[in-house]
């Protein structure tokens with residue numbers, strides 16, 4: 001049998017009867033929209049992260065859009081995002097009518113570079129525009145440099161929205177993702193560390209006012225009652241069935257995180273010191289959505305893995321500022337050299353809690369031979 005890139009099957013087999021039961025319960029009670037499981041999940045996610053308010057929603061992208069709306073980011077505002085990310089980070093900014101300014105990433109963590117951000121903020125202010133928010137991304141599951149970014153943001157009086165779509169479960173000095181910025185978003189897309197059986201997401205914040213706004217925006221800008229609309233909103237609820245599935249998966253999540261760490265440790269040990277291979281520097285505790293290497297011989301490694309029928313994926317073959325729809329947007333004046341180099345050198349290897357040592361050894365052998 002082939003090695004899966006992300007092994008969702010092993011988890012499903014293990015949890016299937018409990019998930020079937022949980023789905024059956026929702027069908028029985030019939031509260032498909034905002035049923036009791038949604039609120040139970042929000043409580044459990046708050047317990048898990050230690051964050052005061054959790055607002056579940058329809059996707060990681062909608063979580064970003066809702067957060068921008070709740071913070072009041074709108075036309076004319078500038079929002080700073082790394083270009084080395086999934087397109088949704090920038091897309092959410094466009095969808096609220098604001099302007100994107102692309103920032104470069106650090107060459108060791110591949111996450112937003114604070115110096116590049118500082119320069120971009122300065123450039124924006126000099127151009128007479130409003131620096132409204134920054135969205136650092138926790139790429140591959142590794143929390144971004146929030147210490148520096150929060151400081152820069154406070155000085156510039158702008159909001160920080162952490163795009164934790166890949167990093168749910170990650171932490172910095174014991175502080176879990178969800179508490180590292182004023183607002184944090186995540187995604188429950190099936191392939192993310194905590195995934196449901198469809199689309200889903202959540203927003204985390206300690207701010208009661210922001211949480212109240214998010215809850216209103218999630219349902220068409222609802223006011224005191226269902227047909228009282230006090231602001232513009234969205235249809236951005238998490239389905240009760242998805243919440244029920246996530247409740248089951250959350251029970252094994254902590255254990256799965258440890259299993260991911262074990263897999264990551266084995267990769268790191270095998271690749272340590274290998275000529276021509278670079279690993280992402282782990283300056284925080286990653287949720288290990290991906291295990292990513294970078295190499296000048298990336299294409300050769302990719303081809304060798306393919307020949308051995310081992311899947312690998314390039315996240316991302318194009319930076320967002322290189323995408324047709326985003327070419328005309330502003331970039332930091334110093335350019336994006338690190339990002340433009342990374343798109344040519346990164347490669348993500350099979351990663352999941354259930355990756356066996358045997359399969360992992362095959363991956364390692366092929367990578368080392370081709371590197």
Ligand SMILES: *Cc1c(COP(=O)(O)O)cnc(C)c1O
Nearest residue numbers: 059060061086088089165187189
């Ligand atoms: C997956 C992802 C998103 C979007 O999440 P969806 O649930 O698919 O909308 C946003 N940002 C990043 C960095 C992601 O990886």
